Amino acid sequence: MKGRLFIIAGCSGVGKGTLLKLFLEKNPEIKLSISATTRKPRNGEKDGVNYFFISKEEFINSAENNEFLEWAEFSGNYYGTKKSFVEKTLNKGIDLILEIEVKGAAQVKEKLPDAITIFIMPPSVETLEKRLRGRHTEDEQTIQKRLNEAKREIEAGKKFDYQIVNDNLEEALNNLQKIFDAGVNKNAER
Ligand code: 5GP
Secondary structure (H helix, E strand, O other), X not given: OOOOEEXXXXXXXXXXXXXXXXXXXXXXXXXXXXXXXXXXXXXXXXXXXXXXXXXXXXXXXXXXXXXEEEEEEEOOEEEEEEHHHHHHHHHOOOOEEEEOOHHHHHHHHHHOOOOEEEEEEOOOHHHHHHHHHHOOOOOHHHHHXXXXXXXXXXXXXXXXXXXXXXXXXXXXXXXXXXXXXXXXXXXXXX
């Protein structure tokens, strides 16, 4: 029995990092895919843990060699999911989460229609802006860019299989758990 593939997207600052961290602590059998990116590491981020931080040349090379299941440009950087990693994990029967943006999510859903797509919605664009500023990790220009991307992403997120509003963290966590548990019968057959 193959593992299940989940795609989680949500705009920058929606709190999906915190949500996912808590969810994975409660569900250690589920794996989170590590993407490759050309973005520079933020303070505290580690290569091979948060991302594989690679150069633009390396990224383009991998894309040309068809090594990505999906890839996209986001806010001036490239992000991509390695095909081999996804295949290996699912073939081992392990459930896998891809935490990616909406264009990549659409590419995966088209190739693998069984993938379950979940979009994390902010309570409002105003809340999102507040959170993004409060993080103090991006400059003003980057914040503006990410806010514009966020509005576009929220529209795309309406087409996902599930939407979770991240207003109250505990509630959002429960809703996420319900979506994963809904497939529990499938798991039981393994
Ligand atoms: P950040 O720079 O904040 O870590 O990520 C920016 C955006 O890129 C987020 O929406 C994140 O979900 C997305 N992202 C991370 N890895 C991938 C990936 O492998 N593919 C795609 N398409 N998006 C990704």
